[in-house]
Amino acid sequence: MPTPEEVTFGPLLFWSIGMMVVAAGCLLMFLFTYQKRLLQQQLRLRTAEAAHQQALLAAIIEAQEGERERIGQDLHDGIGSTIATAKLLVNRLSSQPTPENSAELLALVEELMAAAVHDARSISHSLYPAVLARFGLAEALQHLVDVCNETGALAIELELDYTEPLALAQELALYRICQELIHNALKHAKGASCLQVQLLQHGPQLTLEVADDGCGFPAAPVPAPTGAGLRNIDVRVQMLGAHLQQHSAPGQGSRFVIQLKAPA
Incomplete structure (x- = not known):
């Protein structure tokens, strides 16, 4: 039991x-x-x-x-x-x-x-800028600015702090971006007296900035790029894995900042 x-x-x-x-x-x-x-x-x-x-x-x-x-x-x-x-x-x-x-x-x-x-x-x-392949991005930008200054259309100031070169493909993309931004400023920055170009490197962070004091333009309601030049810039920024910031207002000029983290 x-x-x-x-x-x-x-x-x-x-x-x-x-x-x-x-x-x-x-x-x-x-x-x-x-x-x-x-x-x-x-x-x-x-x-x-x-x-x-x-x-x-x-x-x-x-x-x-x-x-x-x-x-x-x-x-x-x-x-x-x-x-x-x-x-x-x-x-x-x-x-x-x-x-x-x-x-x-x-x-x-x-x-x-x-x-x-x-x-x-x-x-x-x-x-294809031969000076880029021979001497690097800094010398290529200096040559680009010197050539543009010879035209007398707009005074361009260049500031360089670029001590750790990137790969040639990345430098070429950055050069094309800067070339397109300078071309757009010379064409559209009405009333501008100076165009400032900066290529600054702080550790792994690389910053390319192009700014003018021209007429500026209203902020676009949609962040999508308009115009062939801006589309080309956007494509190259995406290819680099970089980040593009655009600042502008009527009468206050325009400023483009491209930030890229260099690979280790």
């Missing part, structure tokens, strides 16, 4: 085993639900990353096509028209034995050919 302790212990044992089975079932259900949600989240992240990469690739292609179009227009409107004019003058010289103003025509042809050579060098430099 079972003792009272055995009668009491039996149902308690079955109840405990039942609770353990229920708890194990709940744990398995929780793990299954958590794994399912985790897989769904990873799938959403991969889908978003694929869409971002596709959009970035489309933007890169658009930027490249814009660059090709601008180079083609420069070749047609600059070098093409200059050489065509020089050809007409040469034909005029060859059509007459000794034109009265032959010396003036020859001088004009020399002047046109010198201008064509200068334009060809400018386009070649815009395609």
Whole structure:
């Protein structure tokens, strides 16, 4: 005959085993639900990353096509028209034995050919700045600023504190960004008296800043870049994994700050 302790212990044992089975079932259900949600989240992240990469690739292609179009227009409107004019003058010289103003025509042809050579060098430099590959980003920016200052359109001041060079691809992207920002300032900063360019390095943090004291522009209601130049800048900023800040207001100039953390 079972003792009272055995009668009491039996149902308690079955109840405990039942609770353990229920708890194990709940744990398995929780793990299954958590794994399912985790897989769904990873799938959403991969889908978003694929869409971002596709959009970035489309933007890169658009930027490249814009660059090709601008180079083609420069070749047609600059070098093409200059050489065509020089050809007409040469034909005029060859059509007459000794034109009265032959010396003036020859001088004009020399002047046109010198201008064509200068334009060809400018386009070649815009395609790939040789000084960047030879001497680095700091010297390339100094050369860019010196060339722009020679035009007399706008005084440009350059401040450099760049002691730890980046990889050539990163330096080229930063150079293109600075080149585009300077070009935009020369074109759109009405009433500006000075353009300041800074390339400063503090530890792993690298900052490129281009600021003018021109007319400025209203803050865009949507942070999406407008215009081919700003789209090109945005694409290169994304490729660098950098961060772009844009500050501007009517009558207060504009300032662009690109911050990049250099890889160890």
